[in-house]
Amino acid sequence: MKINKNDLISTYAQSIGIEAAKELITKKINAAALTDKERYTEEEIARICSELLKEGGLIRIIAQTFLVQLERKRLEEQTLLLDNIETQIWYLTDIETYGAVNKARADFLGRPKAKLEGKNIRDIIRTKEADVCIAGNNEVFDKKKQTRTEQWVRNGKGEERLLSIILTPKLDEKGEVEYVICVAEDITERKRAEEEEKQHRKRIENLSKTAMRFVEFSPDEDIYRFIGEQLKELTGDSIVAINSIDKDPSILVTRAVLGVGNFSKSIIKLVGKHPEGMTYNRSAEDLSYLSDGKLHEYRKRLYDVLLKTISKPACDVIERFCKMGKIYTIGFTKERELFGTAVIILPKGAELEDEIIIEAFIKQAAIALQRKSAEEALREAEEQFRTIVETAPSFLMITDSEGNNTYVSPNCEEFTGYTEEELLGSVRWWVHGDDTPKAKALFERTFKDGVGGRDFEYKAVKKNGELWYASSSWEPLRDREGQFLGIVFQTIDVTERKRAEEKIKASLKEKEALLQETHHRVKNNLQVVSSLLSMQARAAKDEDTVDILTESRNRINAMALIHTQLYESGNLSAIKMKGFVDKMVRQMFQSYPVRDMKLTPIVNVADYPLPVSIAVPVGLIFNELISNAFKHAFVNRKEGKIEVSLCASGKSISMTVSDDGVGLPEGFDINTTATLGLHLVTILAEDQLRGKLEVVSDEGASFKIAFEIETL
Numbered sequence: 001m002k003i004n005k006n007d008l009i010s011t012y013a014q015s016i017g018i019e020a021a022k023e024l025i026t027k028k029i030n031a032a033a034l035t036d037k038e039r040y041t042e043e044e045i046a047r048i049c050s051e052l053l054k055e056g057g058l059i060r061i062i063a064q065t066f067l068v069q070l071e072r073k074r075l076e077e078q079t080l081l082l083d084n085i086e087t088q089i090w091y092l093t094d095i096e097t098y099g100a101v102n103k104a105r106a107d108f109l110g111r112p113k114a115k116l117e118g119k120n121i122r123d124i125i126r127t128k129e130a131d132v133c134i135a136g137n138n139e140v141f142d143k144k145k146q147t148r149t150e151q152w153v154r155n156g157k158g159e160e161r162l163l164s165i166i167l168t169p170k171l172d173e174k175g176e177v178e179y180v181i182c183v184a185e186d187i188t189e190r191k192r193a194e195e196e197e198k199q200h201r202k203r204i205e206n207l208s209k210t211a212m213r214f215v216e217f218s219p220d221e222d223i224y225r226f227i228g229e230q231l232k233e234l235t236g237d238s239i240v241a242i243n244s245i246d247k248d249p250s251i252l253v254t255r256a257v258l259g260v261g262n263f264s265k266s267i268i269k270l271v272g273k274h275p276e277g278m279t280y281n282r283s284a285e286d287l288s289y290l291s292d293g294k295l296h297e298y299r300k301r302l303y304d305v306l307l308k309t310i311s312k313p314a315c316d317v318i319e320r321f322c323k324m325g326k327i328y329t330i331g332f333t334k335e336r337e338l339f340g341t342a343v344i345i346l347p348k349g350a351e352l353e354d355e356i357i358i359e360a361f362i363k364q365a366a367i368a369l370q371r372k373s374a375e376e377a378l379r380e381a382e383e384q385f386r387t388i389v390e391t392a393p394s395f396l397m398i399t400d401s402e403g404n405n406t407y408v409s410p411n412c413e414e415f416t417g418y419t420e421e422e423l424l425g426s427v428r429w430w431v432h433g434d435d436t437p438k439a440k441a442l443f444e445r446t447f448k449d450g451v452g453g454r455d456f457e458y459k460a461v462k463k464n465g466e467l468w469y470a471s472s473s474w475e476p477l478r479d480r481e482g483q484f485l486g487i488v489f490q491t492i493d494v495t496e497r498k499r500a501e502e503k504i505k506a507s508l509k510e511k512e513a514l515l516q517e518t519h520h521r522v523k524n525n526l527q528v529v530s531s532l533l534s535m536q537a538r539a540a541k542d543e544d545t546v547d548i549l550t551e552s553r554n555r556i557n558a559m560a561l562i563h564t565q566l567y568e569s570g571n572l573s574a575i576k577m578k579g580f581v582d583k584m585v586r587q588m589f590q591s592y593p594v595r596d597m598k599l600t601p602i603v604n605v606a607d608y609p610l611p612v613s614i615a616v617p618v619g620l621i622f623n624e625l626i627s628n629a630f631k632h633a634f635v636n637r638k639e640g641k642i643e644v645s646l647c648a649s650g651k652s653i654s655m656t657v658s659d660d661g662v663g664l665p666e667g668f669d670i671n672t673t674a675t676l677g678l679h680l681v682t683i684l685a686e687d688q689l690r691g692k693l694e695v696v697s698d699e700g701a702s703f704k705i706a707f708e709i710e711t712l
Contacts, residue, residue: 002039003070005029008048011066015058024059028052042070088163088184091170095137096120099179108186110156129153140167141177150187162188196353203234203357210361214368224255227365231342232258234358239322239345241275244369245338252280252287252341259345260322280309290331291338293363295355298327298343305329305343323348330359332366340369397423398477400486403447415470415493417463432459432467450476450484457494469498554588554623574609577646581605581622585644588626598639599630608648614709617684618646618655624677625657625703633661633701651708653691658702670695 005025012021028051029036034044045066052063088108090101098116106113109124121137122130132151140147146168155161163184172178210230217223228242239259243252257275289296298305303315305327318324325348332340342362346352395415398407408423416423416430431439435458442453452475460470471494477485536549585601610618626642634640646655670678670693681703685693691707 002041003045004039005037008045008066012059012062015062024052042074045070086186088182088186090116090182092137092180092182095134095141096122098124105184108155108161108184126154136165136167137180140169140180144169144171144175144177161186162191200354200357203354206230206233207357207361207364211364214364214371217368217371222256223368225258227342227368228256228258230361230365231344231358234354234361235344235346235352237347237350239324241343241345242340243280243343244332244340250281254278254280278309280306287331287338287341290329290341291333291336293331293333293359293366295328295330295352295359298329300327302327302345305345325350326352328352330362332362332369334366334370340366395489395491397489397491398486399489401447401484406486415462415491416460417466422463430460430462432461435459446474446476446487450478452476452487457498468493469495554627574611575615576607576609577615577618578605578607580615580619581644581646584619584622585626588623588630597634597637599634600639600641602641602643604643604645606646606648608646608653610653610709614689617688621655621681621684621705622657624681628675628677629657629659629661629701633659635662637661651710652706653709654704654706656702656704658700660700663699664695664697664701668695668697 009018009021009025012024016024025048026036028048031051032044032047034040034047040048049063049067049070053060055063085102086104088102088105090105091099093099098119098121101113101116103113106116109116111124116124121133124130125133129151136147136149136151146166148164148166150162150164152160153163164187165182165184168181168183169177170179170181213226217226224242224244228240231242232238232240237259239257241254241258242256243254245252254275254277260275301315302319302324303310303312306315322345325346327346328344330342330344331338332342342365344352344358352358394409395412396407396409397405397412400406404425405423405428406425408420410420412423413419416428418428418430422428429436439456439458442456445451446453452473454473455471456473457469457471460468462468470491472489472491474487474489477488479485540549582603582605585603589599589601622644626644629642633642640659640661642657642659644657646653648654670682673679682693685691685705685707689705689707691705694704694706696702696704
């Protein structure tokens with residue numbers, strides 16, 4: 001603030017005359033090393049007065065008086081300033097005692113300033129709040145450092161208000177706290193607004209998730225109950241009813257009622273039936289006003305909402321029982337044609353929030369309902385649905401034909417770390433270097449050929465360097481003439497899924513290694529048993545004993561061979577039969593002594609995979625039937641052939657072992673034969689494979705087994 005030099009001269013001129021005053025002031029201006037000018041700041045005037053204080057008598061007294069006036073004026077201005085701001089300011093002389101307070105603080109506490117200054121805190125606010133304040137004040141006085149805190153305080157009207165308080169200690173020359181300056185701002189409304197915004201964003205997020213859920217909604221699911229549940233989520237502690245208008249446009253049907261809770265049994269008792277499934281005749285009241293798809297507060301009561309189908313006394317009892325307040329209705333519409341309604345009944349005293357969100361949800365629910373009968377409804381409602389798509393839980397981006405971003409969804413920063421401003425109109429690359437070549441090749445092909453892509457997964461890097469995993473899908477944008485306009489990208493964060501997949505892969509790898517080791521050990525154990533049987537056979541003197549041991553060894557070898565191939569293959573759940581049967585036949589021809597006889601094996605086996613539970617009995621059957629042919633088919637013959645086949649068609653499997661030997665004895669019946677091997681074949685074929693065994697003796701012997709399996 002500037003002060004005229006003439007004001008100071010005039011003050012002295014009254015006592016020593018104008019000329020003497022001018023000369024005196026000019027002299028003191030020079031002594032204070034100031035430039036002679038018409039106006040001075042308060043600090044400069046104070047310096048001039050300090051020089052005047054060095055004079056004696058009247059001049060000194062006038063200077064002191066002028067300085068006092070300056071100080072008073074400054075204090076008045078400060079007080080005026082402090083009393084005309086909304087911020088509450090006061091100071092503490094100790095941890096419990098108020099010093100001066102400004103008007104905002106006095107108004108907040110509802111007391112005159114004079115009734116606050118010099119008073120103890122406990123005399124001003126409630127004991128519990130006072131204890132909290134004093135504890136905070138004590139911390140400032142002890143630590144001698146500024147503190148910031150948020151505290152709920154009851155104002156002079158008895159209202160709870162949230163204050164943001166800054167306490168700043170003023171230290172004296174010795175470093176001790178002289179007093180503490182307190183500044184408080186009422187942030188109650190801001191906090192409430194933040195909370196409302198948080199709830200609003202949560203509803204929008206739920207809305208976007210619901211939109212995606214509607215897209216994949218199964219025809220088997222109850223869409224009316226789902227709509228009711230989501231609407232209940234948006235409207236809180238309310239009662240929600242969803243109604244449909246079916247083929248008969250005059251009939252309204254209640255499809256879902258939610259929120260009645262413990263009152264449902266009492267309501268059913270009053271009404272005589274469950275409210276879900278009740279029908280109402282629309283002719284009793286015109287609902288055409290709901291065709292605009294907007295929320296309407298229903299000024300009438302429950303009796304009218306139920307289209308007067310339930311008695312008024314019963315409706316009045318239900319209203320009191322459920323403590324019903326305001327009622328809102330809204331229609332499900334398509335092109336202003338009403339095909340359903342929703343009713344929201346709030347508890348007494350409650351208000352409806354986020355009406356825009358509710359209307360947006362009803363619009364998407366209407367689209368979902370229509371989609372059950374015509375997908376065209378989604379395309380016709382594209383513009384209405386646009387807002388919901390933008391809030392979907394994925395990152396959306398539209399790029400023009402030149403590669404410039406023309407749109408990014410609001411959650412872009414959450415995904416990429418870049419703001420909308422940083423992404424729009426420019427190219428930002430967040431693909432990790434490991435996947436950059438593949439990504440660039442895909443995108444170049446997209447822009448060159450105008451084709452889309454789906455579920456491209458890649459490593460991505462945020463602006464701050466944080467690594468995450470993304471999955472992107474994109475489709476070309478074209479005008480009506482088919483001209484390429486750009487690309488619409490949709491990206492989701494699959495980081496958690498990728499991490500889960502890695503864990504599953506590691507677990508599977510560990511289990512496969514364990515299973516492979518198990519097959520290896522089983523194979524080794526079976527080979528040990530086979531070797532023991534071979535040793536026993538070589539040591540046996542009796543030919544029948546040798547045959548029995550040899551047959552047992554061959555059975556063991558057949559099972560061991562399966563475990564060998566499983567151990568050596570990459571597939572531990574199934575075995576390809578061609579390689580298995582080829583190897584088994586070779587081993588059997590090597591193990592059975594055929595002397596000078598010329599036996600020819602003919603193997604025709606499809607390269608078909610069978611699960612282990614099927615391959616074991618199939619291998620044992622082949623082993624028994626081939627062994628049987630070796631022993632009995634070529635008695636007194638010089639040559640012969642054994643044919644082995646396995647065919648597969650879908651679930652049907654057919655296996656055959658045949659020979660051109662002497663054939664089966666007359667009257668042979670495999671079900672009554674005493675031969676252990678053939679008896680084992682019957683058990684394996686019929687009991688384990690649940691198949692049909694057919695035996696033919698015509699120019700040799702033929703055993704055919706047909707069975708079915710589940711496809712792999």
